[in-house]
Amino acid sequence: MADGPTINTIAERAGVSIASVSRVLNGLPTRQDTVRKVMAAADELGYVRNAVARSLKSRRTHQVAFAMADVGNPAYLAMLREIQPVLKAAGYRLVLHSTDAVVADEIDVLHSLGERYVDGLIMSPLRVTEAHLEMLAAARAPVVIIGSVPEGTRVDNVRADSRTGVKLAIDHLHELGRRRIGMINGPLDTVPGAARGAAYREALGDLGLPYDEDLVQIGDFYRAEGARAVGELLARVPDVDALMCANDLIALGALDVLRAAGRRVPDDVAVVGMDDTDLAAASWPSLTSVSLGSAERGKAAAELLLDRLQGGDREPRVVTVPPRLVIRASTRQEEGSPA
Template identity: 45%
Template sequence: MAERPTLVQVAQHAGVSLASASRALSGQGAGKKTTEKVRKAAQELGYVPDATARSLKFGRKLQVAFAVDDIGNPVYVEMLRAIESELSQHGIRLFVSDTGSTPEETVEILHDLKRGFADGLIISPLRITEELTRAIEESPVPVVVIGAFGPSQKVDTIKTDSARGVELAVRHLTENGCTRIGFINGPLDTTPGQARQRGFDRAVPGGQFQHIADSFTVSGGYEAARILLDRLHEDGAEVDAIVAANDLLAMGVIRAAAQRGVRVPDDMQVVGIDDTDFADNFNPPLTSVSLGSRERGRLAAQLLLERINDPSRKTSHHTVLPELIVRSSTIQPRSLPDNQ
């Protein structure tokens, strides 16, 4: 059996010193160009760090935890892939935990960190409580929060502006000529539910065509849209567009519309939020607002590695801006001739 490539061989292949190669692969402060050369050399040689030896050397488990409220949500799957890709370059394993949407279970995970099973935690909670805030701030290992985390200056955060994302969706529909725009939101006791409601209230003041789903799921969106459309039908009213607070809700909206014989986008346009992989593969392909799930995951992993390597580093807060991705569930506005 062929011998495994060594770190010495990686250093020689990259044309750097052994110390530089070690720093580059462990995230211990090598320059960007050096790190890129060393990682490329390691990949070409098929070098795999010895996790056991490294954990003994650095006094770490070389494992990071990622806690989410619903691992089945495609947003979290995209974050997970980005986080795992970033961590694997440093020989660090990723442990994933589904908290079941309850702050209490999330707090339990934070308390379990005292057992030393992970070097750090990335968390993306739907609901923030005082107990959860306190547990995060008092965590025995570094924590990075993906999402809004109040005024705390003790924790690194990566957030997005989903309220602005909803405003982008409404603006797009308005430019398409829509005048009666509805909104299907998720639970208002969640951080995304509150933010997306603020965005819709700003974009459509006094908007009357709304319904709150019991969850950010396809079934939740279907039931909420069915109730809204039935109510409007009884009132002799209708909407020409609906913004859904995430892609799963939007898919439920389209399903409910189809059962009523409402065609998307001909009779009613639909926009989702998150721009998950499902959006591009749905029928019709779903116009959606990207909140940069992959980028948020990547930045969270980088921040956590930096915090692990330098616990005294100044706290960082980053915002990933939303971007509208137009597909077939809405009608793109026609451009006027140049002479008009």
């Protein structure tokens, strides 16, 4: 692992100047003879261009950062899965940050843009604070935010539409004849929690159904918490005939509890999840789920960023990805429930 060859080494061996070497390596017009000599020397030495030195001179690193809240969350994973190939195809490497949704970590990432080790950043914060907005305004490289950002923030922005998403699910349940539709939500002080809770109420209103506080139970976005919440709801409102769950993990918890309580899904209680993660297809009965388009949002974000990296200045853009209801066994009555 001795010091690798540089253009100086090549220049010496080929008997030309480093400028010529550089020109050949970059395909600039050069005499055929020189090209041959340089190429030969480079091959023999196993030369590889030093990316760091190139970046320093060109002020481009060909790296893009993606800051996700949680490496373990399948929704972010779906984004990553789309972002990666888009960047790769455009010749960018992907630097991955996991912020664990800690605000200080996210601010850190924004701050570190000043180090210029990446050309741009895609970030998906769980909540957007004042500090975020300040750092965004002062960011030293283009940023794309996945998630909603206050109106007027000058930043490219890709959003989901969980309001419409919840409405799709409630309408679906209503069409199936369900009238006592419960809602199992996550904490109301998170952006998704607040949005989904409000959307639930609104969707009921649109259908002329009454909003019944007893039908709403707050837990957290995990399976065990979801199960607990569903247990409480069932005890309080035994005649519930459908459950709108604020994400797939909660819905899995709901299935656990319903099974234990001897309620058939979907015959007795229909269940809808949210995010349409891999788990929705894996569970039994498979889970009807509202896709918020994680994959599409990832792709859109990557494309927005690339566009800005190549295009330069333009007005910030907002892309909204429409939700989609993926109907599976947990609401599809005719295909029955397990045994």
